[in-house]
Amino acid sequence: QQPVQSPQAVILREGEDAVINCSSSKALYSVHWYRQKHGEAPVFLMILLKGGEQKGHEKISASFNEKKQQSSLYLTASQLSYSGTYFCGTAPVQDASKLTFGTGTRLQVTL
Amino acid sequence: DARVTQTPRHKVTEMGQEVTMRCQPILGHNTVFWYRQTMMQGLELLAYFRNRAPLDDSGMPKDRFSAEMPDATLATLKIQPSEPRDSAVYFCASTPNGPSYSTDTQYFGPGTRLTVL
Numbered sequence: 632q633q634p635v636q637s638p639q640a641v642i643l644r645e646g647e648d649a650v651i652n653c654s655s656s657k658a659l660y661s662v663h664w665y666r667q668k669h670g671e672a673p674v675f676l677m678i679l680l681k682g683g684e685q686k687g688h689e690k691i692s693a694s695f696n697e698k699k700q701q702s703s704l705y706l707t708a709s710q711l712s713y714s715g716t717y718f719c720g721t722a723p724v725q726d727a728s729k730l731t732f733g734t735g736t737r738l739q740v741t742l
Numbered sequence: 743d744a745r746v747t748q749t750p751r752h753k754v755t756e757m758g759q760e761v762t763m764r765c766q767p768i769l770g771h772n773t774v775f776w777y778r779q780t781m782m783q784g785l786e787l788l789a790y791f792r793n794r795a796p797l798d799d800s801g802m803p804k805d806r807f808s809a810e811m812p813d814a815t816l817a818t819l820k821i822q823p824s825e826p827r828d829s830a831v832y833f834c835a836s837t838p839n840g841p842s843y844s845t846d847t848q849y850f851g852p853g854t855r856l857t858v859l
Contacts, residue, residue, distance in 0.1 A: 633784065663848070671852070672833060672850035672851060672852050672853055673785070673833070673850050674850070675847045675848060675849070678847065718784075718785060720785075729787065729798065730787060730848075731787070732784055732785040732786075732787075733784070734784045735784060735785075
């Protein structure tokens with residue numbers, strides 16, 4: 632079953648912050664975050680393993696709440712280059728070898 | 743700059759024709775994935791290989807799709823016969839030799855955009 636992402640779409644002005652959420656009905660082993668620009672391939676952002684860790688990459692960070700089977704991606708002081716569709720991919724505990732992607736969150740950053 | 747390559751980048755074919763898509767994983771990567779992306783279904787895992795052996799192809803329509811890795815530098819996805827509902831972007835991704843699939847970064851190729859008329 633696909634993880635649920637919210638919001639489906641968001642428009643920001645440059646410099647604003649955004650949060651993208653990913654929720655699964657299964658117990659998760661890991662959560663992966665990718666960004667895809669129009670007409671291009673998904674690009675890896677980060678992986679979070681169960682244990683509730685938080686990771687960061689420049690002004691993009693993420694958290695993983697193992698109890699709630701939820702992950703959130705935080706984009707701080709957004710830049711025009713952040714525009715794209717963000718996908719979370721989840722690997723369940725029962726089958727940690729399988730990655731299921733959410734439906735995506737379309738992010739547009741404007742001037 | 744090591745990259746996953748895919749050919750062809752675009753393919754337009756008629757219903758009933760055979761389609762073969764090719765992927766060259768990053769040299770040294772031992773796990774290869776095939777995904778299909780559509781507006782309706784999003785990004786779906788079709789199959790994946792580790793050390794050239796198929797580990798899971800449960801996401802693939804068995805009657806018309808087949809995936810193989812003839813050698814460590816080539817993965818193929820074949821559709822025979824193709825149908826209009828197969829129209830999608832097909833991505834190949836590879837990961838390095840890590841302890842488990844679930845913790846490795848996946849590097850995606852540029853994709854093959856398939857249109858079946």
